[in-house]
Amino acid sequence: xxxxxxxxxxxxxxxxxxxxxxxxxxxxxxxxxxxxxxxxxxxxxxxxxxxxxxxxxxxxxxxxxxxxxxxxxxxxxxxxxxxxxxxxxxxxxxxxxxxxxxxxxxxxxxxxxxxxxxxxxxxxxxxxxxxxxxxxxxxxxxxxxxxxxxxxxxxxxxxxxxxxxxxxxxxxxxxxxxxxxxxxxxxxxxxxxxxxxxxxxxxxxxxxxxxxxxxxxxxxxxxxxxxxxxxxxxxxxxxxxxxxxxxxxxxxxxxxxxxxxxxxxxxxxxxxxxxxxxxxxxxxxxxxxxxxxxxxxxxxxxxxx
Numbered sequence: 048x049x050x051x052x053x054x055x056x057x058x059x060x061x062x063x064x065x066x067x068x069x070x071x072x073x074x075x076x077x078x079x080x081x082x083x084x085x086x087x088x089x090x091x092x093x094x095x096x097x098x099x100x101x102x103x104x105x106x107x108x109x110x111x112x113x114x115x116x117x118x119x120x121x122x123x124x125x126x127x128x129x130x131x132x133x134x135x136x137x138x139x140x141x142x143x144x145x146x147x148x149x150x151x152x153x154x155x156x157x158x159x160x161x162x163x164x165x166x167x168x169x170x171x172x173x174x175x176x177x178x179x180x181x182x183x184x185x186x187x188x189x190x191x192x193x194x195x196x197x198x199x200x201x202x203x204x205x206x207x208x209x210x211x212x213x214x215x216x217x218x219x220x221x222x223x224x225x226x227x228x229x230x231x232x233x234x235x236x237x238x239x240x241x242x243x244x245x246x247x248x249x250x251x252x253x254x255x256x257x258x259x260x261x262x263x264x265x266x267x268x269x270x271x272x273x274x275x276x277x278x279x280x281x282x283x284x285x286x287x288x289x290x291x292x293x294x295x296x297x298x299x300x301x302x303x304x305x306x307x308x309x310x311x312x313x314x315x316x317x318x319x320x321x322x323x324x325x326x327x328x329x330x331x332x333x334x335x336x337x338x339x340x341x342x343x344x345x346x347x348x349x350x351x352x
Contacts, residue, residue, distance in 0.1 A: 077100055111309060125249065134154060134188075151174065151175065152186070212256070217229070300312045
């Protein structure tokens with residue numbers, strides 16, 4: 048679905064007002080995360096989609112407010128299953144479409160988050176031997192990320208998303224809500240030439256464990272029910288162990304095409320401040336449309352002068 052509900056998942060949502068439900072809003076999906084997990088609960092064991100994702104965040108050379116993901120999810124898998132399948136997919140894709148490109152190391156090296164930060168001071172290391180060679184591809188996996196970190200208000204938040212599972216040996220720490228800073232997520236990122244091109248995790252498929260995550264990040268009982276009650280209820284019917292990953296296709300293509308900016312590989316990209324210059328979006332809408340939606344807006348200072 049492209050019209051869904053706003054939930055606290057990290058980035059800022061694009062919101063769409065409802066004409067029929069006055070004062071209520073849809074949100075455009077930041078990712079199909081919750082829907083693909085719900086598919087696993089409903090006995091769809093495998094899913095993939097080329098999905099549009101929309102996030103109202105500041106744009107950079109490697110980001111756009113709307114972008115395309117190759118998104119997938121699988122039931123009854125472990126971390127190795129997901130990583131091996133996707134490594135095979137990437138190797139085959141490069142070989143068939145970019146035969147001039149050389150993958151430096153196969154299988155892809157694996158680094159824990161702690162190792163990457165200690166050795167390279169980044170969780171997106173560029174492992175190329177010759178950084179001036181445009182045909183050299185250095186893939187690696189980063190694993191064992193911290194599950195939680197402190198935000199600017201010194202409160203716990205998730206480093207990736209709240210739906211990841213912990214590594215098995217840290218499950219009890221999560222359930223006890225102890226040693227929170229040491230809890231490690233079953234998260235994995237694929238990095239290419241210093242850019243994260245994909246990320247995923249084994250999911251938290253038990254409702255009591257998911258609820259502990261939401262409690263740690265400071266959500267109260269009523270907030271948990273309002274924002275994630277549908278997930279918790281679905282999981283009570285018995286969710287299979289599942290995991291997945293998503294690749295940012297725009298970013299992957301930009302790197303393989305040796306383009307420094309993903310706008311060069313998108314047919315109708317937005318500018319750095321999120322504008323569509325060809326269509327003139329975003330734009331004002333007619334007063335009649337605002338009245339239908341029962342919406343008014345506060346002009347900024349420049350408009351008011």
